[in-house]
Amino acid sequence: MSDLSERDKTLLAKFGMTEEQVERDEKMAESETEPDGLTGRIHYGLHLDQPDEEMISVSIRVPKSTLDELTETARRYHISRSEYMRRKLAAPVG
Numbered sequence: 651m652s653d654l655s656e657r658d659k660t661l662l663a664k665f666g667m668t669e670e671q672v673e674r675d676e677k678m679a680e681s682e683t684e685p686d687g688l689t690g691r692i693h694y695g696l697h698l699d700q701p702d703e704e705m706i707s708v709s710i711r712v713p714k715s716t717l718d719e720l721t722e723t724a725r726r727y728h729i730s731r732s733e734y735m736r737r738k739l740a741a742p743v744g
Contacts, residue, residue, distance in 0.1 A: 652669055662672065724734035
């Protein structure tokens with residue numbers, strides 16, 4: 651018997667999906683061993699070589715559209731914009 655409500659079944663039908671597809675996608679997304687392409691590397695805390703090192707503020711000017719994009723991406727990762735920018739700056743190039 652299905653755990654989905656009639657409303658859920660109606661939504662699935664609108665998108666041409668089956669309950670089996672949803673269950674398979676759910677298992678793949680919840681698996682911690684199977685790559686799913688939904689997330690990148692997982693980072694915890696600040697990514698500093700020396701975490702106790704003094705932090706210094708730096709100001710930069712960027713177009714508003716760039717700032718909006720940075721802010722939106724940081725929100726998707728549930729981190730501050732500053733933390734997102736630190737991670738991008740610390741990421742290996744190439």
